[in-house]
Amino acid sequence: MNLRIVNYGAGNIKSIQFAFQRLGYEAKLTSDAEDLLKADKVIFPGVGEASSAMYKLRESGLDELIPQLKQPVLGICLGMQLMCKHTEEGNTKGLGIFQTNVKRFTDQVKVPQMGWNTITQLKSNLFKGIDPGDFMYLVHSYYAEDCNEKIANTHYELDYASALEHENFFGVQFHPEKSGKKGEQILKNFLNI
Template sequence: MKIAIIDYGAGNIQSIKFAVKRLGFEAVLSSNAEEIKAADKVIFPGVGEASSAMKMLKSTGLHNVIPELNQPVLGICLGMQLMCEYCEEGDTTGLGIFDAQVVKFSDKEKVPQIGWNQIYDLQSELFEGIKEQEYVYLVHSFYIPECEETIASTEYGVEYTSAIKKNNFYGVQFHPEKSSNAGEKILENFLKL
């Protein structure tokens, strides 16, 4: 199986590569459109700020490639947020894959949300073998409000989308590569889709 991790300079890709390797698979880090299109599974990670990450995607032309992919694609954290229509962070137009807006937590909440929190209302094969209220690791200041495409939720002052799905595109707000056994299982489920 060919697994491509999209490399566009937006941090944290090595830890995802190691997590995939622990599951017995090899992944390539790539910014090459043809290599990404030829992969069986694509992981779209991201740590950082939305507008600068979007500029990096545009500089490589990948902003046109990602929405056209037909194989299973998993957006992680900022990767998931960039797959939405719009992100308040940096007033950023996203890739428009998910019909959703990314907004900032209110001033009532300590941001960023850093640490372990629970996911619930799990509604996808991505969560096979994962129990309701499982803990996952999150680091973020912006979130997707619950919407029709939500497949898991988390509560942090407000209920929000911690996972989302549309057709072959999946997104998780949490970091599966840092979420212990549960995160590893979710990553494995994605690779088995």
């Protein structure tokens, strides 16, 4: 399988690559448009700050390329947030793939949310073999608002969309690559879509 990870300088790429290696696949890092267009599956990772990450995407033209991809694309953490319309982090316009906005948790809770939390209201083939209430690993201060594209829910201060799906695009707020066997199952499911 021709598996590619979008290289735009934001993300803990090694843990994603190791997770796919454990499943028997090599995920290559690239920012080359042709390479991404030819891939069977694309991973859009992200750890960092939204406005600087978006700047890097615009600088390389990846901001225009990613929404045009026709194969399954999985956004992880900041990657998912950048696929939304807008994020409060740095007052940043996103790629507009998902029709929701990203807000910051209030100071009423510990920010960032760091550690294990449950996913519920599962609505996608991405979650085959995953049970409502299974735990995933999260590290984030911003969340995607509830919307029609929500395929998983998590509660932290409020209910928010911890996973989204629109056509060939999937996004997860949690880190499947750091979520043990259940996270590995989600990556396997993505490869089978």
